[in-house]
Amino acid sequence: xxxxxxxxxxxxxxxxxxxxxxxxxxxxxxxxxxxxxxxxxxxxxxxxxxxxxxxxxxxxxxxxxxxxxxxxxxxxxxxxxxxxxxxxxxxxxxxxxxxxxxxxxxxxxxxxxxxxxxxxxxxxxxxxxxxxxxxxxxxxxxxxxxxxxxxxxxxxxxxxxxxxxxxxxxxxxxxxxxxxxxxxxxxxxxxxxxxxxxxxxxxxxxxxxxxxxxxxxxxxxxxxxxxxxxxxxxxxxxxxxxxxxxxxxxxxxxxxxxxxxxxxxxxxxxxxxxxxxxxxxxxxxxxxxxxxxxxxxxxxxxxxxxxxxxx
Amino acid sequence: xxxxxxxxxxxxxxxxxxxxxxxxxxxxxxxxxxxxxxxxxxxxxxxxxxxxxxxxxxxxxxxxxxxxxxxxxxxxxxxxxxxxxxxxxxxxxxxxxxxxxxxxxxxxxxxxxxxxxxxxxxxxxxxxxxxxxxxxxxxxxxxxxxxxxxxxxxxxxxxxxxxxxxxxxxxxxxxxxxxxxxxxxxxxxxxxxxxxxxxxxxxxxxxxxxxxxxxxxxxxxxxxxxxxxxxxxxxxxxxxxxxxxxxxxxxxxxx
Numbered sequence: 001x002x003x004x005x006x007x008x009x010x011x012x013x014x015x016x017x018x019x020x021x022x023x024x025x026x027x028x029x030x031x032x033x034x035x036x037x038x039x040x041x042x043x044x045x046x047x048x049x050x051x052x053x054x055x056x057x058x059x060x061x062x063x064x065x066x067x068x069x070x071x072x073x074x075x076x077x078x079x080x081x082x083x084x085x086x087x088x089x090x091x092x093x094x095x096x097x098x099x100x101x102x103x104x105x106x107x108x109x110x111x112x113x114x115x116x117x118x119x120x121x122x123x124x125x126x127x128x129x130x131x132x133x134x135x136x137x138x139x140x141x142x143x144x145x146x147x148x149x150x151x152x153x154x155x156x157x158x159x160x161x162x163x164x165x166x167x168x169x170x171x172x173x174x175x176x177x178x179x180x181x182x183x184x185x186x187x188x189x190x191x192x193x194x195x196x197x198x199x200x201x202x203x204x205x206x207x208x209x210x211x212x213x214x215x216x217x218x219x220x221x222x223x224x225x226x227x228x229x230x231x232x233x234x235x236x237x238x239x240x241x242x243x244x245x246x247x248x249x250x251x252x253x254x255x256x257x258x259x260x261x262x263x264x265x266x267x268x269x270x271x272x273x274x275x276x277x278x279x280x281x282x283x284x285x286x287x288x289x290x291x292x293x294x295x296x297x298x299x300x301x302x303x304x305x306x307x308x309x310x311x
Numbered sequence: 312x313x314x315x316x317x318x319x320x321x322x323x324x325x326x327x328x329x330x331x332x333x334x335x336x337x338x339x340x341x342x343x344x345x346x347x348x349x350x351x352x353x354x355x356x357x358x359x360x361x362x363x364x365x366x367x368x369x370x371x372x373x374x375x376x377x378x379x380x381x382x383x384x385x386x387x388x389x390x391x392x393x394x395x396x397x398x399x400x401x402x403x404x405x406x407x408x409x410x411x412x413x414x415x416x417x418x419x420x421x422x423x424x425x426x427x428x429x430x431x432x433x434x435x436x437x438x439x440x441x442x443x444x445x446x447x448x449x450x451x452x453x454x455x456x457x458x459x460x461x462x463x464x465x466x467x468x469x470x471x472x473x474x475x476x477x478x479x480x481x482x483x484x485x486x487x488x489x490x491x492x493x494x495x496x497x498x499x500x501x502x503x504x505x506x507x508x509x510x511x512x513x514x515x516x517x518x519x520x521x522x523x524x525x526x527x528x529x530x531x532x533x534x535x536x537x538x539x540x541x542x543x544x545x546x547x548x549x550x551x552x553x554x555x556x557x558x559x560x561x562x563x564x565x566x
Contacts, residue, residue: 045411050414050415078415084408086325097317101412102416
């Protein structure tokens with residue numbers, strides 16, 4: 001459905017998106033997770049042919065976004081971070097306009113507008129001015145305009161931002177329902193949101209992919225081990241096997257002479273035992289450092305942000 | 312082209328729903344009527360005079376003495392009003408962040424530009440049309456020639472098209488509507504009076520400056536003449552500025 005390959009976008013010398021590659025398959029709901037400024041919106045704008053990429057290719061349904069933008073746009077429904085709504089228009093008229101703009105045949109405009117009004121539960125406000133609606137309703141109108149032409153793919157940029165908790169729950173439920181009929185790529189900087197809605201997560205940090213997996217896969221790989229980097233003045237196989245025999249160490253590998261990477265059981269403070277062993281045997285301790293996976297950092301950042309939001 | 316009309320239709324709806332349009336329409340029609348009324352009453356005064364003093368030998372022509380100056384005056388008032396209509400076309404989309412809606416739709420950039428142009432020209436045409444009640448009034452009581460009236464209106468609309476093209480272009484440059492309006496007014500005004508420099512410029516340069524002036528090309532139209540050079544001037548003027556708008560919008564995406 002969506003194939004992104006080596007996508008790079010630079011604003012001036014600084015790349016906002018740096019050699020990004022990922023795929024979204026048909027029928028999937030994929031979450032695009034990352035802190036603010038990670039490059040999520042930029043990537044989505046390129047996907048929807050609003051921004052051109054500096055290099056790399058993006059294909060949607062086999063159509064290149066640069067070569068065939070009109071074909072791509074026909075197949076994508078886009079909800080930008082700020083829903084593009086004309087405040088001086090009535091909801092029903094606005095959706096009709098969006099349908100016409102997306103080249104819905106005129107005989108089907110009424111039925112497709114009615115359809116999205118029903119799906120997004122906008123029946124009560126159909127005749128009201130968009131500017132007078134609450135933020136939650138505006139977000140739903142934004143969602144309705146994105147899907148009025150029944151696109152195969154929905155691209156939603158931070159669909160729950162700025163909503164109150166009840167509205168957030170409603171929108172999440174709506175997106176989950178939509179996921180049964182559409183391929184969805186949605187961005188968020190809130191981890192639990194993604195865990196609730198998406199089947200697969202792409203974590204992006206400073207323009208690069210930090211991790212890409214199903215949720216189960218990600219949590220499993222995170223909690224399983226703790227990694228230590230160790231530099232000794234002495235190397236060799238017996239040092240390695242000596243380290244591997246420690247209770248807290250699962251496996252030890254020598255990356256270059258005297259440099260080891262240890263996989264340890266989490267939560268056992270393996271540094272103490274490793275240091276004691278090295279000093280006892282006189283192997284010469286140069287460096288002992290827990291490797292904080294950047295992925296973990298990001299997760300931490302994301303979870304603390306969520307706490308601030310809910311507090 | 313269909314997409315351009317879809318966009319134009321939405322724009323028109325939004326203009327006619329906004330109070331700004333009705334304020335502008337009121338002011339425009341008020342001033343236009345006041346000017347036309349003065350011209351007309353001076354004409355009727357002259358008619359009385361001529362009836363009393365036969366030997367003055369004035370040829371009184373309602374086309375030349377009433378309708379033609381009214382149309383030129385209308386060009387001046389439109390010069391003041393059109394920046395207020397065109398200023399929002401792109402600036403507001405950018406400020407309200409609604410532009411992605413158009414950009415993410417299967418619509419060509421030139422269709423967006425054309426849609427905005429058609430909408431603004433449509434709004435101003437409504438104003439011009441509304442002011443023509445005055446001609447209807449003259450038609451009812453006098454017998455002016457129809458031909459020059461029609462060509463005169465065509466000329467005014469073409470000139471308005473030039474105003475709009477500049478206005479849409481200025482609006483694509485900034486998300487600040489006031490800045491867009493000031494740029495439009497300044498530039499259109501300059502194109503009006505650029506002919507003034509012709510007298511002191513050299514022979515060739517003077518001719519070029521004269522040709523560039525927006526208002527010089529209106530005179531032929533108001534006198535009932537459709538000269539292809541005037542027509543070409545107006546149409547290429549419009550096309551040039553719409554092309555610039557297209558380029559500006561395209562380059563915005565690359566920044």
